Amino acid sequence: MPANREIRYVIEESIRYLESYPDVAMDRCEISRRKWDGAWWHMATLYEMGEVKQIPESAIARAKYLLEAQTWPVFVISDSDHPISETDKRKMDCCHCELAVYYMILMAYGCDLDKELPWIREWFLKHQLSDGGLNCEPEAYTxxxxxxxVSTLPPLEAILLFTNRDFxxxxxxxxxxxxxxxxxHRLVCSKQSGHIIDKDWLKPCFPRFFEYDILRGMSYLAEWSRRRNKPLPMGLLNEGMQQxxxxxxxxxxxxxxxxFDPQGPWGGHTFPLLEALSRKGEVSPYLTRQLEGVRAQLEYTVNESIY
Incomplete structure (x- = not known):
């Protein structure tokens, strides 16, 4: 079966799964989040492909309801942050990167979460640490x-890519x-030692969900430079190209x-679309598109400096 026909087929499988999403016991949030075959992962995969509009409207509505009515809107750092009522105690707790991916899916679909759920954007802005990043471990704040x-990139992307007005x-x-x-951090390095934090980050990964790789960081810097009219760190991006x-x-x-590598820390059940898009050694059109975006910004900066 040609690759494009296979992809169309497995997209349709994910759509059928998501169409049954309202009938799933969504009051049990773990069914949605369950690695790697819950509704969250299907929606995030379609979003990363640029196919977010193929997500059934009913699944989007349920995801938004999950954030609106079944999510505790506070990142628990201290005892005072914990829910008190029994109803609130049953709500889903979120981390920065999970919440940011949810946000990007729904915003890309056309939801106005800044109007309907303004606490989400405020959450990202509130939890930036003094070094410039975020951390999903509460201990980092105390x-x-x-x-x-890993915790930093999705919130940065959420604000950078989904602000349709002046910042x-x-x-x-x-x-x-x-x-x-x-x-x-030179995209992948410890600020203290200069050593690469995780050599797996040098290997392109798709789909990523919350995970980090060097191209994700490069793409953020290229888009940040363009949208904020800031100097592009060309040397660093060229180093990334070499990596x-x-x-x-x-x-x-x-x-x-x-x-979801079974040999790694995140093994688990998968689904056909995820498997079809993530075969090691195969060229990914989605990663290629992102790489070309970085190249284009590098070329633009070089040309600007010449003229």
């Missing part, structure tokens, strides 16, 4: 004050400090790892 690159001063600081954080060189083919960028 002890280390150190961010996590507020607070949003500008959020985005610029996030860029500083990535630059100071990706072994995965670059004439026809695009090859996948280097799977977020």
């Amino acid at each position: 002890d280390s004050n150190k961010s996590s690159i 507020t001063v607070q949003e500008e600081v959020f985005l610029d400090e996030g860029a500083r954080y990535l630059i100071e 990706l060189n072994s995965f670059i083919e004439v026809d695009g960028l090859r996948i280097g790892r799977q977020v």
Whole structure:
């Protein structure tokens, strides 16, 4: 079966699954989030493909209801942040990266979460640490004050990509400090030692969900530079291109790892669309598109400097 026909077929399978989503016992939030075959993962995969409009409207409505009525809208750091009522105790707790992916899916679909659920955007802006990033571990806010690159990228993307007006001063600081954080960590390195934090981050990954790879960071910096009219860190992005060189083919960028790798920490049940899109060694049109976006910004910056 040709690849494009296979992809169409497995997209249809995910759509059928999501059409049954309202009948799933959504009061049990874990059914939606269950790695890797819950509704959240199907929707996130379609979003990352650029196919968010294929998500059934009923599934979008249920996801929005989950955030609106069944999610505790506070990141629990101290005892005072915990829900008190029995109803609230049954609500889903979120982390920064999970909430940001939910937000991006629904915003890309056409929902106005900034009007309907303004606490979500406020959540991202509120939880930036002094180093410029965020961390889904509460202890970071009471002890280390150190961010996590994995936790940082989805909230940065959410604000950068889904603001259809001028940025507020607070949003500008959020985005610029996030860029500083990535630059100071050279996309993948410890600021203290200079060593690569996780060598898996050098391997392109698709779909990513909450996971990080070097291209994700490069793409953020390229888009941040364009939208904020800030100097592009060309040396750093060229270094990133060198790190990706072994995965670059004439026809695009090859996948280097799977977020759900059974040999890794995140093994679990999958679904056909996820498996079809994430085969290691195959060129991914979606990663290739992102790589071309970084290249275009590099070329634009070079041309601007010449003229």
